[in-house]
Amino acid sequence: MLRFGFMAALVLTPALAFAQAATIPFDMRNRVTTELAPGLYTFGNFSARSIFVVGDDGVIATDPVSTDFAKDMRAAISKVTDKPVKYVVYSHQHWDHINGGKIFKDEGATFISHENCIKHFTNTPNPNVIMPDKTVKGGETVAVKGKTLNLMYFGRNHGDCMLVMQVQGTDVLYVNDLVTPYSLGLGFMPDYDPKEWARTLREIEARPDWQRMVGGHGVPFGKRDAVALRRDFLEQLMTAVKAEMDKGRSADEIAATINLPDFKDVRGYKEQIGRAAERIYHYYEMGW
Numbered sequence: 001m002l003r004f005g006f007m008a009a010l011v012l013t014p015a016l017a018f019a020q021a022a023t024i025p026f027d028m029r030n031r032v033t034t035e036l037a038p039g040l041y042t043f044g045n046f047s048a049r050s051i052f053v054v055g056d057d058g059v060i061a062t063d064p065v066s067t068d069f070a071k072d073m074r075a076a077i078s079k080v081t082d083k084p085v086k087y088v089v090y091s092h093q094h095w096d097h098i099n100g101g102k103i104f105k106d107e108g109a110t111f112i113s114h115e116n117c118i119k120h121f122t123n124t125p126n127p128n129v130i131m132p133d134k135t136v137k138g139g140e141t142v143a144v145k146g147k148t149l150n151l152m153y154f155g156r157n158h159g160d161c162m163l164v165m166q167v168q169g170t171d172v173l174y175v176n177d178l179v180t181p182y183s184l185g186l187g188f189m190p191d192y193d194p195k196e197w198a199r200t201l202r203e204i205e206a207r208p209d210w211q212r213m214v215g216g217h218g219v220p221f222g223k224r225d226a227v228a229l230r231r232d233f234l235e236q237l238m239t240a241v242k243a244e245m246d247k248g249r250s251a252d253e254i255a256a257t258i259n260l261p262d263f264k265d266v267r268g269y270k271e272q273i274g275r276a277a278e279r280i281y282h283y284y285e286m287g288w
């Protein structure tokens with residue numbers, strides 16, 4: 001079994017926090033359940049991660065990820081409770097999080113997403129994505145007996161239909177792909193809006209009502225420094241790329257030479273930095 005250590009926040013400077021000690025052990029390959037608060041669990045491995053919420057009369061699950069992942073998550077839920085999955089809430093529209101929900105549909109779960117996701121599902125149909133039964137705008141709650149999940153919407157950021165979730169009474173936010181804790185994540189996609197993404201993270205950082213966050217990939221949870229790290233990276237990246245563009249450099253030149261020393265030890269930096277810089281180049285050149 002592979003184990004990796006990640007850092008808790010000993011100082012507030014994000015890149016430094018990453019380099020300090022205290023490990024959050026996790027399993028790289030096997031999907032495991034981690035209880036974060038009474039009735040609140042995260043399930044997954046480094047590749048994909050969801051949360052589920054267990055109440056007295058049923059369960060709220062989130063992203064099913066894939067048929068195989070959903071089958072494993074259903075088995076993991078059964079180890080905790082014999083109650084049915086009543087709701088499945090999609091964090092956002094990307095298929096690497098929301099494929100495979102049929103096992104929950106078959107047991108009668110109601111599927112929920114932000115209303116802006118629907119056009120993505122109808123424009124590019126995918127038979128493995130169960131269509132939501134119900135949509136929300138943000139600000140609503142989903143409840144099972146004894147547990148209420150807040151659904152929050154921060155506007156455009158990572159696509160345009162991301163729901164951030166928090167079980168009432170816990171200090172844990174589920175932010176999915178907005179932050180992969182202590183990592184630069186798995187890609188830099190065209191529908192990311194970097195400016196609105198950084199704005200969203202600033203708004204999340206300004207909320208005093210959380211201490212831990214769960215992402216859609218990576219370690220089971222991060223602390224507040226994980227959100228600051230990602231936001232700081234986005235802002236420094238945007239500033240650096242714009243400065244190079246102002247000197248007349250091309251997208252290829254910038255992608256090949258970009259250097260953000262604060263983040264060079266963050267997981268994924270070497271693999272992602274060139275593509276990330278290219279995405280920012282197009283943001284400033286094309287206006288999106």
Ligand SMILES: [Zn+2]
Nearest residue numbers: 092094158177
């Ligand atoms: Zn995504």
